Amino acid sequence: xxxxxxxxxxxxxxxxxxxxxxxxxxxxxxxxxxxxxxxxxxxxxxxxxxxxxxxxxxxxxxxxxxxxxxxxxxxxxxxxxxxxxxxxxxxxxxxxxxxxxxxxxxxxxxxxxxxxxxxxxxxxxxxxxxxxxxxxxxx
Numbered sequence: 001x002x003x004x005x006x007x008x009x010x011x012x013x014x015x016x017x018x019x020x021x022x023x024x025x026x027x028x029x030x031x032x033x034x035x036x037x038x039x040x041x042x043x044x045x046x047x048x049x050x051x052x053x054x055x056x057x058x059x060x061x062x063x064x065x066x067x068x069x070x071x072x073x074x075x076x077x078x079x080x081x082x083x084x085x086x087x088x089x090x091x092x093x094x095x096x097x098x099x100x101x102x103x104x105x106x107x108x109x110x111x112x113x114x115x116x117x118x119x120x121x122x123x124x125x126x127x128x129x130x131x132x133x134x135x136x137x138x139x
Contacts, residue, residue, distance in 0.1 A: 036093020036113040039064050040137075048122045048133030054078070060086065060097070060135065067091050073099050109133065 044060040056077035063071050069088040074081060084106075088097030090113070099107040104126070111120035111133075118135040 037115050040069070040090055040095065040113050040118075042137050043139040044118060044135040045138050046118075046133050046135035049129075049131035058133070058135075062086075062097075064090055069095060069097055075099075111135070 040062055041064045042062060044062060046058045046060070047055060048058060049055060054077055056075055058076075059074045061071045061073065062069055067089050069086070069090050071086050072083055073086050074083045082101065084100050086097055086099045088095055088109075093113050095109070095111045095113060095118075097109040097111070098105045099109065101107075106124070106126070108123045108125065109120065110123070111118045116137040118137075120133065121130050122133040123130040
């Protein structure tokens with residue numbers, strides 16, 4: 001059996017502890033090592049309020065190039081469905097996406113993305129209302 005001197009024991013404890021710190025943190029204060037998916041390209045389905053209190057279904061077809069997001073969306077409310085374009089930005093798990101209708105921003109989504117889910121707020125600039133919305137990546 002090897003006998004450790006107190007100085008060797010303290011050094012061993014410090015080395016083991018530093019391994020845990022290095023393995024558990026990427027240096028930016030985020031201890032999970034990830035800040036959302038690198039690429040959010042795909043189909044995202046969600047449900048949320050439209051600003052007047054009605055609930056509608058929303059499908060986002062996103063394409064990401066660097067920090068730029070482009071694509072289309074489909075919204076269905078009761079018996080009406082419409083499709084139009086979207087544009088926004090994405091960085092470090094956070095995205096801001098404008099949904100256009102009749103050549104103006106109809107809704108703005110501010111979302112936090114995880115691997116297959118996203119959640120945040122939906123804001124209607126022309127109504128001045130907002131609500132919570134969640135999405136699941138389906139493709």
